[in-house]
Amino acid sequence: MPPLANVLAQLDAIVLGKPHQTRLAVACLLARGHLLIEDAPGVGKTTLAHALARTLGLDFHRIQFTSGLLPADILGAAIYDRDSAGFRFHPGPIFAQVILADEINRASPKAQSALLEAMEEGQVSIEGETRPLPVPFFVIATQNPGDQIGAFPLPESQLDRFLFRIRLGYPDPAAERALLQGEDRRDLLARLPAVLTPETFMEHQRAAQQVHVADALLDYIQALLAASRQDTRFAAGLSPRAGLGLLRAARAWAWLAGHAYVQPEDVQAVLPALAPHRLFPATGHSGGEDWAARTLLETPIP
């Protein structure tokens, strides 16, 4: 049985009909990346994030981003304590292992950047003091698609910090029927047991990054990066950070699939989640949702 099969099974029992997305979410976590879910409200974003945290035995906070949100609302603040006659730090909701940053594009850029800096550094600086964030630290941000009034879309540079961007989409009819017939998700979540301890999961994270990568596969990854940079249909190519992320993600995917070594298949599986939010069409080109990934997947495998 491939590693973490029980985790995936439990997640699929909660998030119905989305095995690929749940698997991508777990792979993203395995690769120590952050996840951006872009979809309409009510398709199960929160459920997925919550289920992930519960299944892996991680503590979970949800932050609802609004236009009035301040950085201190995320990070926490030092508040005067009369008993001890001094300032005491009250940690914000960011001090949890899994954060669901809901509707991140509704907050002001100031609040956004507070979260994004924490994601990048793995620590926060509040009033001159550096505080480490819990390990593992995993941010699932959701974003409403399209141009909505009063939204601050994340700039490209910050999109790059999310390893994957996925879409959940509506469930297919069979899954929908099961959802309608089944128990309330909230009750289910409350009863959901932890399948792993955080320590075990971190071991999986380490092991996943040890999966064998042959020169031929690096050739393929480099060919993809080169294609993204040379193709005139893209405004800009994939960054080296994206390249490193691609390798990490491919390893994680291979680990989940039980492969002893990373194959082009693993790279192709994660590419549609990794590339599109980093690649934008040059002027005059406009593709659909999957356009960037489709274009890249035309790259010959060396």
Next chain:
Amino acid sequence: MLPLLLALAPHVERLPVWLTLSWLACAAGAYARARWRRPGLPPQRAGKLGAALRLLESRTLKLLLALAGVAGVLLQYGTVIGPSGGIALLVFLSGVKLLELEGPRDRLALLFVGCFLLTARFLDAQGLPTAAWMTLAALSLVAGMAAVQNPTAPWREHGALAAKLMLLGLPVALLLFLLFPRISGPLWSLPHPNAARTGLSDIMAPGRISRLIQSDELVFRAEFAGAQPDSSALYWRGPVLWDFDGFAWRIDHPLPAVPPVASVRGAPTHYSVTLEPHQRPVLLGMPEHPPEVTPPIQSRLGPDLHWQMREPAAHRLRYEADAWLDFSLDPELTPGRRARALALPDGGNPRARALARDWRQRLGNDAAIVEAALTMIRTQGYAYTLTPPTLGADAVDEFLFATRRGFCEHYAGAFVFLMRAAGTPARVVTGYQGGELNPLGRYWIIRGRDAHAWAEVWLAGRGWVRTDPTAAVAPFRVERGIQAALPAGERVGGGVILDGAWMRPLALGWDLVNNHWNQWVLGYNQERQRQFLARLAPWLTHGGGIFWGLGAGAGLLALAALWRLWPRGAGGQSDPASRAYARFCARLARRGLARSAAETPEAYARRVADQRPDLALAVDHITALYLALRYGGQGAAKDLHQAVKRFRPS
């Protein structure tokens, strides 16, 4: 600096002392400069050291040095071009250049000068020790170049790199050496300044050959096919001296170029000779009869079997010949030649003339006169010595009747004088006699000290007959060689090395190695190349075969280089697993199931399995093997290869 030193060292023996010393002085200056001065900055030291360094830096000093060097070379050689002057100048200037070494460009320039000087050394010497030394020097030069490119790495690394590069170059060098068309004769003729080698000359005067005897210098090596002849039969013939002026024997004018008149008996002896350069247009051999020579040498054989080349042997020469040891030459003597073989100067040596006239009257026939003369030399207390007393005006008389001590030239000269005075045609022949047999290689080594002179008398009905009066007085000379014939105190100086009993095998072994070097490396000429190629691949010798061979070799090397340099992965074909997989895909493509370049092997396998469930098993197997090989580094290429071989979709 070290590589340059190594490259220059062999030149020292040919360079004047002042040049060597000034080079070393420059090198010392350069070393001091490098030691105490930070590059690119003016010297900052105070005191005497600073002053000295500033002096080294000064442009004037370098200019003066360079001019002085040019002047010195001009004075020494009279020219600054050509092999001696040019090299001397280059050596000197390389020393001065050391003083202004600044950055990689200067260093490289100096190293290239070193390379040039290194090859220039081959103009003078091509022996085995030279080659070994040159290899070492070339190695250090290459290491020096590596050091220029990467100054921080340790010397050991540079040495290893240089050795690797030279080893890599070896196949190319070998190919070119073996296959590149050999040019017959030198590309250019360089005047050799060291012409003062000893050798046989056209003049035989008392003392000339004995000077030659003092020399241990190698003259030639000879190898006999079949049985080794006896040492006493080895008369290597050189110039034939016809004319006597009262003091010296010489050739006043050469004989007309007509072939010799001779009849031979028995089978010829086949032998080969490797002749050292000897500056005299004489081919040494045993041409008791005209030899058949390969390769053809620009030479002619006179009627007196004096075998001459057009040009002096400026290069080592190898030839093979057939000689008949049993023959008779000139059964009839033309009147002109007869007169020449009887001619004597008008006056002088009255006692010898009287004795000869007496013999003529008493004995009458030529053969008896020859016998009488030999008997006289044998019985009348004559001695063989390298240090004969000085002779006066009537040299023959003095030698025959007073001193009675002499060397082969004395005996041969006096004997021929007696014969002519008695009316028997006679002449002096010079050459080499005997030699040393190297038992390791079964070949003869003939050195300067084997030089010899003997006589030939013409007897009616027999033609010219070799008569060696030296053999009468010192039979050992002919039977056991020069060393045995001399009194113990007079043994030849070169024997110091060769006569040590324990050294002898070593010396002979070394000579054997040298001989092979000469035969197969230095003597690898057109002829040898042809022979070698004929044995290797006969088609190579026809027409442009050699060029085809060269081209094929170059092509192979280029392919090897291409193979090595071809970007891996880009073509996908350099990896054996990829090649096998590509074959597999091609087979499926013929069944209408082509794989697109961007399709992963697994996706392809699924697609094929969908459309051709009958192939699914084999396709899965091959795909798994390929993936494991290419991306997992697991499994053997052989398995994949065989699986693809068996895969025949219908």
